[in-house]
Amino acid sequence: xxxxxxxxxxxxxxxxxxxxxxxxxxxxxxxxxxxxxxxxxxxxxxxxxxxxxxxxxxxxxxxxxxxxxxxxxxxxxxxxxxxxxxxxxxxxxxxxxxxxxxxxxxxxxxxxxxxxxxxxxxxxxxxxxxxxxxxxxxxxxxxxxxxxxxxxxxxxxxxxxxxxxxxxxxxxxxxxxxxxxxxxxxxxxxxxxxxxxxxxxxxxxxxxxxxxxxxxxxxxxxxxxxxxxxxxxxxxxxxxxxxxxxxxxxxxxxxxxxxxxxxxxxxxxxxxxxxxxxxxxxxxxxxxxxxxxxxxxxxxxxxxxxxxxxxxxxxxxxxxxxxxxxxxxxxxxxxxxxxxxxxxxxxxxxxxxxxxxxxxxxxxxxxxxxxxxxxxxxxxxxxxxxxxxxxxxxxxxxxxxxxxxxxxxxxxxxxxxxxxxxxxxxxxxxxxxxxxxxxxxxxxxxxxxxxxxxxxxxxxxxxxxxxxxxxxxxxxxxxxxxxxxxxxxxxxxxxxxxxxxxxxxxxxxxxxxxxxxxxxxxxxxxxxxxxxxxxxxxxxxxxxxxxxxxxxxxxxxxxxxxxxxxxxxxxxxxxxxxxxxxxxxxxxxxxxxxxxxxxxxxxxxxxxxxxxxxxxxxxxxxxxxxxxxxxxxxxxxxxxxxxxxxxxxxxxxxxxxxxxxxxxxxxxxxxxxxxxxxxxxxxxxxx
DNA sequence: TAAAATGCATGT
DNA sequence: CATGCATTTTAC
Numbered sequence: 001x002x003x004x005x006x007x008x009x010x011x012x013x014x015x016x017x018x019x020x021x022x023x024x025x026x027x028x029x030x031x032x033x034x035x036x037x038x039x040x041x042x043x044x045x046x047x048x049x050x051x052x053x054x055x056x057x058x059x060x061x062x063x064x065x066x067x068x069x070x071x072x073x074x075x076x077x078x079x080x081x082x083x084x085x086x087x088x089x090x091x092x093x094x095x096x097x098x099x100x101x102x103x104x105x106x107x108x109x110x111x112x113x114x115x116x117x118x119x120x121x122x123x124x125x126x127x128x129x130x131x132x133x134x135x136x137x138x139x140x141x142x143x144x145x146x147x148x149x150x151x152x153x154x155x156x157x158x159x160x161x162x163x164x165x166x167x168x169x170x171x172x173x174x175x176x177x178x179x180x181x182x183x184x185x186x187x188x189x190x191x192x193x194x195x196x197x198x199x200x201x202x203x204x205x206x207x208x209x210x211x212x213x214x215x216x217x218x219x220x221x222x223x224x225x226x227x228x229x230x231x232x233x234x235x236x237x238x239x240x241x242x243x244x245x246x247x248x249x250x251x252x253x254x255x256x257x258x259x260x261x262x263x264x265x266x267x268x269x270x271x272x273x274x275x276x277x278x279x280x281x282x283x284x285x286x287x288x289x290x291x292x293x294x295x296x297x298x299x300x301x302x303x304x305x306x307x308x309x310x311x312x313x314x315x316x317x318x319x320x321x322x323x324x325x326x327x328x329x330x331x332x333x334x335x336x337x338x339x340x341x342x343x344x345x346x347x348x349x350x351x352x353x354x355x356x357x358x359x360x361x362x363x364x365x366x367x368x369x370x371x372x373x374x375x376x377x378x379x380x381x382x383x384x385x386x387x388x389x390x391x392x393x394x395x396x397x398x399x400x401x402x403x404x405x406x407x408x409x410x411x412x413x414x415x416x417x418x419x420x421x422x423x424x425x426x427x428x429x430x431x432x433x434x435x436x437x438x439x440x441x442x443x444x445x446x447x448x449x450x451x452x453x454x455x456x457x458x459x460x461x462x463x464x465x466x467x468x469x470x471x472x473x474x475x476x477x478x479x480x481x482x483x484x485x486x487x488x489x490x491x492x493x494x495x496x497x498x499x500x501x502x503x504x505x506x507x508x509x510x511x512x513x514x515x516x517x518x519x520x521x522x523x524x525x526x527x528x529x530x531x532x533x534x535x536x537x538x539x540x541x542x543x544x545x546x547x548x549x550x551x552x553x554x555x556x557x558x559x560x561x562x563x564x565x566x567x568x569x570x571x572x573x574x575x576x577x578x579x580x581x582x583x584x585x586x587x588x589x590x591x592x593x594x595x596x597x598x599x600x601x602x603x604x605x606x607x608x609x610x611x612x613x614x615x616x617x618x619x620x621x622x623x624x625x626x627x628x629x630x631x632x633x634x635x636x637x638x639x640x641x642x643x644x645x646x647x648x649x650x651x652x653x654x655x656x657x658x659x660x661x662x663x664x665x666x667x668x669x670x671x672x673x674x675x676x677x678x679x680x681x682x683x684x685x686x687x
Numbered sequence: 688t689a690a691a692a693t694g695c696a697t698g699t
Numbered sequence: 700c701a702t703g704c705a706t707t708t709t710a711c
Contacts, residue, residue, distance in 0.1 A: 075688085090711095
């Protein structure tokens with residue numbers, strides 16, 4: 001080959017064979033290897049990958065920063081986890097493409113927590129990181145942080161004296177300990193103020209604190225209580241609806257240690273509070289604390305994990321008690337913080353039930369409002385002294401029934417209560433006494449067919465307005481949620497969870513969705529019914545001041561008895577015993593696998609389950625909701641039948657179960673097997 | 688979506 | 700049974 005030919009070959013490359021050889025980038029002199037978690041949610045890629053650190057990025061490429069890398073031909077985001085001197089990957093390392101920002105958002109503690117959460121729920125790290133780290137907002141990041149706040153001198157106290165073991169818990173927090181407490185709040189308690197006191201105690205001791213509450217309205221309450229106690233600038237809020245900039249700003253203030261306390265909704269469980277000393281969750285039974293995105297972690301359990309990892313105190317507070325926290329108490333892993341019985345009784349309202357099998361209604365006004373006499377009287381008497389709360393079922397949740405022919409309201413043959421029907425259930429039943437009305441016959445026209453009519457919040461409000469003329473009716477529900485109502489006579493109609501606080505306490509409350517627990521075939525139905533009733537009834541004045549609650553539900557059922565006696569601890573203990581005897585959560589650890597039948601079967605085959613594992617199913621499941629309709633209406637027609645399998649293990653095996661399911665999913669994803677299987681460890685709804 | 692690995696037809 | 704081209708798989 002002549003020199004000329006050689007030159008030609010070098011200068012004029014053949015088409016399609018351009019020398020793509022990237023110019024050799026200079027690699028960092030120190031620790032040239034970066035471990036990166038790439039943002040790809042495939043289980044078999046849930047591990048660090050190694051990249052070369054270009055010399056130009058050597059300073060910025062610190063552990064915790066966001067990076068961009070080439071991965072399988074694509075540009076993907078990721079987090080730099082660590083710098084190394086040597087690579088363990090035998091092949092060539094691709095260089096980091098860019099350091100997105102020098103802000104080390106993923107601290108070692110946060111990474112550790114996210115990894116632990118992924119492991120505990122059988123999920124992958126990138127999914128958890130998406131929950132834990134908010135989207136970057138460059139402008140916000142560039143702004144200089146304000147001056148760090150100072151520590152207050154005077155440790156707050158008070159409020160906690162009413163509770164046994166309460167002051168001891170605070171002392172423990174102040175002393176730098178990591179106690180775990182289950183706090184049962186007194187009815188009518190200003191719980192946000194009590195929580196604020198605990199946060200103040202942690203701050204005074206130079207420790208950070210975080211508070212997770214179910215919804216936005218509770219964030220407002222705790223925010224106000226914290227501001228009242230600590231002033232402004234000592235804490236931040238963190239909620240999903242606050243917008244990318246505000247959210248990232250609050251998050252960065254915590255991350256940079258400028259602010260040491262936070263209140264927020266479920267994602268705040270991951271808030272990067274420096275030197276965390278106290279983690280609080282309020283009303284852990286509220287299903288808003290269950291994350292709806294994979295891997296479906298629960299706030300209470302995330303905080304428990306975090307408390308252990310970071311040596312922080314954990315406080316689970318509620319007016320009721322879940323079977324889960326009862327299990328902590330039974331196992332001795334948490335202490336109960338509760339008021340003595342006499343104080344509970346003194347603070348609780350009087351609870352009345354409509355008598356069973358009573359004579360038909362005499363009072364026409366009561367009858368037109370479809371209220372039993374007790375309820376009507378309680379409302380009437382209450383209205384003389386203040387606002388009256390009416391808790392009604394959520395819209396669309398409960399159907400009232402009428403005669404299909406003459407439109408007369410269908411009534412119970414025994415107690416004349418209105419008949420109702422939960423969507424999906426066939427047999428209608430009395431909404432007062434719960435008796436099923438299988439062979440109903442219209443007393444007016446002898447018709448035998450029933451039609452369902454939605455008895456929503458608006459309708460109830462209208463009817464009550466007519467039954468109590470001249471009384472203002474306020475509504476609080478899905479459309480507009482009221483935070484509070486003034487201390488004056490009014491009917492306040494609210495759906496569960498949307499009850500406004502009454503300034504001087506409600507004079508009375510009518511709980512009209514008492515039957516909610518009768519039909520629901522759910523493991524937590526009783527617990528959930530009691531939680532809703534108690535949360536509403538706790539807003540009512542003490543019985544000693546005339547506060548009265550009427551619950552439209554049959555006597556005898558445990559949640560009903562628990563409300564009448566105001567003893568949520570008794571109910572939780574009973575609930576836990578029952579679930580233990582049935583091998584239900586939280587007495588066992590449980591996972592569900594949902595997806596196309598073959599996919600579920602395949603996942604099970606690949607899973608090296610612990611020897612103690614008990615597999616139930618798979619059974620076909622009907623998939624409900626818009627997703628299912630979309631899948632069915634898709635056109636092709638032959639969708640694979642969806643199935644669900646349940647796997648049950650003793651609680652100590654939970655992590656082993658989660659790992660087995662993760663690894664099996666990894667095998668499937670590596671083989672590109674078709675069909676997505678949803679793995680849920682400790683799902684909230686098990687039938 | 689880039690390189691590497693694999694598959695496959697073709698020509699010697 | 701090398702060779703070139705297309706397709707599939709990997710993932711640093």
